[in-house]
Structure formats: structure tokens, C-alpha cells
Amino acid sequence: MENPIIVALDLPSPQKALKIAEELAPVVGAFKVGKQLFISGGSDVLRKLRATGAKVFLDLKLHDIPNTVAKAVMAATDLGVQMTTVHASGGSAMLAAAGNAAHEQAAMLRSEEPLVLAVTVLTSMDDGDLAELGIEGGTQEQVLRLAKLATGAGLKGLVCSPQEIEMLRAELGDNVQLVTPGIRPASSRPDDQKRTLTPAEAIAAGANWLVIGRPITGAADPKAAAIGILHSIDPELVPESERPEPIPEVVDCAECGKSLKLDATEQATGRYHCPYCDKDVVH
Numbered sequence: 001m002e003n004p005i006i007v008a009l010d011l012p013s014p015q016k017a018l019k020i021a022e023e024l025a026p027v028v029g030a031f032k033v034g035k036q037l038f039i040s041g042g043s044d045v046l047r048k049l050r051a052t053g054a055k056v057f058l059d060l061k062l063h064d065i066p067n068t069v070a071k072a073v074m075a076a077t078d079l080g081v082q083m084t085t086v087h088a089s090g091g092s093a094m095l096a097a098a099g100n101a102a103h104e105q106a107a108m109l110r111s112e113e114p115l116v117l118a119v120t121v122l123t124s125m126d127d128g129d130l131a132e133l134g135i136e137g138g139t140q141e142q143v144l145r146l147a148k149l150a151t152g153a154g155l156k157g158l159v160c161s162p163q164e165i166e167m168l169r170a171e172l173g174d175n176v177q178l179v180t181p182g183i184r185p186a187s188s189r190p191d192d193q194k195r196t197l198t199p200a201e202a203i204a205a206g207a208n209w210l211v212i213g214r215p216i217t218g219a220a221d222p223k224a225a226a227i228g229i230l231h232s233i234d235p236e237l238v239p240e241s242e243r244p245e246p247i248p249e250v251v252d253c254a255e256c257g258k259s260l261k262l263d264a265t266e267q268a269t270g271r272y273h274c275p276y277c278d279k280d281v282v283h
């Protein structure tokens with residue numbers, strides 16, 4: 001299995017994003033650059049992220065006439081990104097144009113073809129928002145309709161919420177790549193995410209890639225947080241050079257000194273949440 005962690009670099013400046021990316025590159029699979037970071041940092045930030053060796057996911061959620069979207073996807077391919085997004089609601093001609101543009105431009109450059117991911121229904125929208133747009137039948141039905149439209153137009157990946165992974169995997173089979181945000185490790189705060197899965201649950205449900213932001217970028221030690229998440233999915237995913245010495249099963253909390261029994265992940269990563277002092281501790 002490839003390292004499935006995509007770190008959402010939702011940070012206030014390109015400098016901060018690049019600093020954290022350099023630290024995280026050895027232990028994550030990809031970095032996601034959204035509209036804010038791309039508008040402030042431009043293609044320069046993408047080149048510098050590529051130079052860390054990790055994959056780059058340019059998340060601009062394109063939605064325009066087919067020709068314009070195709071040209072934008074070609075430009076993203078020129079920049080060497082590995083993943084990019086379009087809105088499935090742009091229609092089958094736009095989706096096919098996006099997929100073809102990625103294929104043909106990569107063939108011309110003799111480079112790796114970026115994975116064009118379709119975004120179905122934004123998770124900020126509910127059934128009432130769709131009804132306002134004249135779409136009856138609810139979000140689940142619309143997600144499935146748009147997912148089938150996108151894969152029918154030749155796209156090989158979708159962005160979906162944790163709640164949709166099992167349904168999409170069952171309906172569309174194993175060939176589609178599913179990328180999901182809304183991931184929270186068991187010990188993390190939910191922030192503004194409402195319906196979350198843990199990293200291991202999302203992978204077990206059928207996700208290929210996990211978009212994770214604040215649980216990593218907002219942690220006191222982002223690299224240790226990423227290693228802990230990787231370990232919880234599959235200890236073998238942690239690069240050997242990054243595996244800390246395991247600590248004993250029973251330790252005294254490094255913050256408050258009370259005795260605790262740790263699980264296997266906590267022992268291997270040296271990170272735990274102490275129920276006595278309610279702190280996230282790096283031993």
C-alpha cells in the first residue's frame with residue numbers, strides 16, 4: 001500500500017506551508033494546495049512542494065466550459081501535479097475534456113498522467129440546498145448520479161465524504177480512486193468536521209487517499225502526528241528511518257507522572273493522550 005496521507009496545506013502563507021511540507025515530506029504521500037495557497041503562492045509553491053519529493057494535489061475544483069477546463073488541466077499537467085479536481089456538475093463534456101487533457105498533455109510531455117478527481121456534492125450542502133437548485137431526491141442520490149457521470153466520462157477518481165465511501169465502492173467497484181476528507185484520529189478534536197471517520201476506518205471502508213489538515217498541521221509536533229496516523233493504518237507504512245524506539249506498555253505520563261497502560265500504536269509512536277492531565281503527550 002502507498003502512503004495514503006494527503007496533508008491539506010491550509011496555512012496562512014506560502015512560507016509557512018513550505019516549512020511544514022519540508023518537515024513532513026518523508027512521512028506523507030502528498031500535499032494538497034487549495035485556492036488560498038495557490039492564489040497567494042502560485043506555481044512557485046507547487047514547484048517547491050514537488051522538490052520535497054512528495055506528490056502534489058492541486059485542488060482548484062474547476063467548473064467552466066469544456067475548453068477552458070481542458071486548458072487549465074493541461075497547465076496543471078505542465079506544472080507536474082499528480083492530482084487535481086473538477087466539479088462533476090460541470091457535465092459529461094467538461095469531465096471528458098478534463099480527463100482527455102490530462103492524458104494527452106502527459107503523453108506529449110512523456111510525464112505521469114495526473115489523476116483528475118471529480119467533486120460530487122459539496123459536503124457543505126444538504127438536501128434543502130439541492131432543492132433550492134431544483135435538484136430533488138437528496139444528496140445521496142445526487143452524489144451517486146454525479147459519481148456515475150464522472151466515471152462514465154472516463155475519470156478515474158472521486159472526492160467523497162467518509163459517509164459515501166462504502167456506497168461508492170459498492171456501486172462503482174475497485175477501479176475508482178476515492179479521496180476523502182473529514183478524517184479525525186481517535187484522539188483528535190473534530191474542529192468543524194461533523195461526520196468523521198478515523199484514518200483506519202476510512203481505509204477499511206475503501207478509501208485510497210485521506211485528506212488530513214489540522215490534526216497534522218495544527219499538532220504540537222506535526223511529523224510525530226503524521227507518523228502516529230500512519231502507524232494506526234499500518235505500521236509497515238512508517239519508513240524504517242522514522243520509526244522511534246518503542247516504549248514500554250506501562251509508563252509514567254511525561255507530563256503529570258501518573259501511571260498509564262499504552263496500546264501498541266502508542267508504544268510504537270511514543271505519543272498518547274493522558275486521561276489524567278488531559279494532554280497530548282510525546283514521551
Ligand code: C5P
Binds near residue numbers: 123124215
Ligand atoms: O483540517 P481538516 O482535516 O478538516 O482539512 C480538511 C481539508 O479537506 C480542508 O482543506 C477542507 O477544505 C477539505 N475538504 C473538506 N470537506 C470536503 C471537501 C474538502 O474538509 N467535503
